[in-house]
Amino acid sequence: xxxxxxxxxIVARFxxxxxxxxxxxxxxxxxxxxxxxxVSMWGTLEKxxxxxxxxxxxxxxxxxIELSEDELSTTSRGKDIxxxxxxxxxxxxxxxxxx
Numbered sequence: 001x002x003x004x005x006x007x008x009x010i011v012a013r014f015x016x017x018x019x020x021x022x023x024x025x026x027x028x029x030x031x032x033x034x035x036x037x038x039v040s041m042w043g044t045l046e047k048x049x050x051x052x053x054x055x056x057x058x059x060x061x062x063x064x065i066e067l068s069e070d071e072l073s074t075t076s077r078g079k080d081i082x083x084x085x086x087x088x089x090x091x092x093x094x095x096x097x098x099x
Contacts, residue, residue: 003046006071010048010056011039013065024052027059048072 001009014020017039025033042048048056053072060067 004043007046007048008043010067010071011042013067014059014063023059023063024055027062028055 011017011020014023018033018036021034021036021039025031042052050073053069056072057067057069059065
């Protein structure tokens with residue numbers, strides 16, 4: 001599966017690009033939805049912009065949709081992001097050769 005397919009799958013969990021754009025706007029209190037073309041572009045670009053990660057995670061939690069930070073970003077791996085928006089680095093991997 002390509003990264004574009006993974007992102008399209010995430011969008012599909014929320015009902016597709018148009019519905020996700022409306023749901024995000026409602027969640028954020030915006031008067032206009034995020035356009036269908038903007039949400040669709042995430043798959044084309046093979047990246048969900050960082051500014052949408054926390055809103056998507058919170059919306060997923062509210063709506064009971066399974067979603068993790070690892071699914072949203074390939075650049076955020078190694079960080080744990082909790083729902084409050086704080087990020088903390090993961091502890092370094094231990095080298096078992098010294099044990």
